[in-house]
Amino acid sequence: MLFVVEISTKKTLWLFDLVNVITVLIVEVASKSTKNYDRVDKFDYYCSLPSFQEYLLVEQCRWRVLQHLRQEGDRWLLSDFETQNDVITLASLNLPLASSDIYAGVDFTLSEEGTDIRNENTGRVG
Template sequence: MATQAPVKTISPEEYLAQEELATERHEYIKGEVRLMSGGTPKHNDLSGNLFVAFKLALKKQPYKVYHVDQRLWIPSQQIFTYPDVMVASKPLVMQEGRKDTILNACLVAEVLSPSTKNYDRSEKFQYYRSISGFQEYLLIEQEQIFVEHYVKVEAKKWSLTEYTEIEDVIKLESIDCEIALADVYEDIEQ
């Protein structure tokens, strides 16, 4: 019976030093570094459409919206990740000693890919839920019009609403805005 070689782990500081020089993005999960898979044009279009919709809806509001390349640190889980779209309350809370890593995401959206959808729905959602101010999570399907919208209703209790029609409008509770699925799926072939 073959034994697996132990996974090499590194410290958060080592990861950050490597990431500053990297040409690709990596997640850091409890000491393990994982290359993030590249997105398809459809994945990029969906996350870009959502980013633009949030930017317009939250103009002059006390929030910052980020797309793809903004790192998030989840200290209680020892996780660094790059959400597809992230909304954080102003003022931003940054990782101590860093100007490139946010701590206070209140909303995260992930565009689902075949290789990551199970992770996004399970462990990753669990990691995000450990962020104290995290209130909403959107999971967006690429191959059909389908958005799962989770809203925190109280400690350890989340509500799920599913959107399946192009005419649907997502009412975001924590940031008090609405996003039309027509805007999210604009120019996306189904």
């Protein structure tokens, strides 16, 4: 089963507890202000769920998806996808997911600083 869960405050943690028995994949969109919290504190909490196998953290201001996959011995494999040509294999669902599909319709020129970050990963000045 696929669950997309956003927990924004401790008050909503109980909602997550209702589905933790079957939670396998969590996909989150992180803003600049929450990405450190998402990467560490939230991820640590998610790891405590026995069924949890895969985590995608999608950055909203540039082409970047972090994928964490649970390995044997409760070790985690981190993969970093940073281009629009990347294809992420959702191991928990055995499905491919193109970065271009994740970011379809996103206009990176509207970033918080007002800079054009579409070229950040290509090295081109735009």
